[in-house]
Amino acid sequence: MQNSCAGLYVHAPFCVSKCSYCAFNSVVKPADTSGMCSALSSELYRRTNNNHLEFQTFYAGGGTPTLLPPEFWAGLVNMAGSESLKEVTIETNPASADAVDYHALLLAGFNRISVGVQSFNNKYLQLLGRRHSADEAKGSLKLISESGFRNISIDLMYGLPGQTPEDHRTDVEETLRFAPQHISAYDLTLEPGTPMGDRGEKASENFCTDMYHQTDEFLTANGYIHYEVSSYALEEKYRSVHNSSYWNRIPYIGIGPSAHSFTGTARSWNVNSISQYESALLQGELPVESSEELTDENAAHEILALGFRNTNGVDLDELAEFGFRLDPNELLQTGLISRTDNLLVPDAEGMLFADFLALKASELLAGSHRV
Ligand code: SF4
Known part of the structure; x- marks a missing residue:
């Protein structure tokens, strides 16, 4: 008998470099990622073997999951049960676009891609510590579209230090030129322990509120459905099924360092440390740090x-x-x-x-x- 479980989240903790605002669990990619690929496959096998889980969604996040090879992802999507999967998403970063075979990712089973553009303005990209330029972001969106992806989400950020509502509007207008099926527009969060968080660099609260309203008005006027505080879908069918399951408290499994899981009545989370994560799995143990039953x-x-x-x-x-x-x-x-x-x-x-x-x-x- 199949047990229904909405989503599988896979945390790939490697990036080309660390952005100035980032508090995600990610490090600069090592030369050899085979240990992480084996550990992720091993964790998925241990969690699903004999459980007969039927996943509806698969979400590869991080980090920059497109830094791991497409053949690894093909194996993992297959292990997750590609027949039941409806939405299979991978996040990518324009900084690594040249090294990524997007068509191979499509063949691996991904049918949705989320591109971390953040801004089309080089001044703000530099300020955020992003490794790509505005032109590289545009080039990677073109490449992704030409490779055959028909469900593309673009991530934007606003509330950046020195950013005006006019600057943000230009970013939104530029985004619309690509007519993405989905747009996520995030207000910059200052995270303690990050360079930008420690410097307290952010636009004024009034500007942030203006930019939120401007995004809402402009995107809804252009046919997008504003269905979550930061999320806009071009049609109902392009709402993120995976993220919606988080908001609706539907059970999911997270694998990878620091990934969280939810059974419906309890939450658990994996160890943060990449070395502890890999060694737990090498020793045949699940890398769970802790769990709590919900009252x-x-x-x-x-x-x-x-x-x-x-x-x-x-x-x-x-x-x-x-x-x-x-x-x-x-x-x-x-x-x-x-x-x-x-x-x-x-x-x-x-x-x-x-x-x-x-x-x-x-x-x-x-x-x-x-x-
Ligand atoms: S690409 Fe994403 S995960 Fe990687 S450092 Fe930048 S914000 Fe963090």
Whole structure:
């Protein structure tokens, strides 16, 4: 019998260099990546052998997963059960475009690619510590399209230090020239311990809010569906199924250093260290650092924190399943959400204020009676 499990996430922890804002678990790619390829294959085998999992989505992230060979990815997609997979995504970085065989990735089973462009302005690319230029980003998008990918997502960042809403608008306009099926536009997060985070370099909050609204207005006017605070799909069918499963708390497995997994009732995460990760698997052990069972309160808070960030919204029935009854009247009075049956759905402004809505709803939950 098959067990349904929405997604498989694979963390490939190597990059060509480290970006100035990056807090992801990634290091500069070593000359030999065969140890990591073996470890990832071994972890997937150990987690799925005898479990008969049926994955709907496969997401290769990192890091820069296109730095690992296409034949490795072909083997992993095949091991994940290529027949059941509907969405198979790989992230890529224009800095490594010359070295990547995109057509081979398509043949390996990937049907969606997410390109970390971030900006089409060389000044901001340098500031972010990206290794590619605007022209290289355009060249790699052309190459990817010519190689046969028909579901391309472009990542952009805004809120960069010194960036004006006009600069950001130029980036969005440039992005639209490629008519991608999906766009992710992220507000720069300052992470402690990164060069930009430690210097506190970011555009003013007012500019960031302006850039968020500008992105929403411009992309929706051009036919995109704004379905998550940072995500836009050209048509319904181009919503990211994999990411949507995170927001809807559907079980997934994560493999690779620091990858997280979710069973529906518990979360677990792997060790960060690449050497510890590889040696655990060489010794025949799963590289899990820790895990936690979720209480009903934890689950309810996750439903609120994730639900107000996307247009699937917060399901009052789902909260009730965990024993909480939420009276939404105060939340509705904010004007940031609307109610359809038992769903509380944020608008664009509501998604921007998702944290506020989740906090407010948590306070209301605290005073609610268990069902
Ligand atoms: S390419 Fe991505 S993962 Fe790699 S260093 Fe830059 S931001 Fe981090």
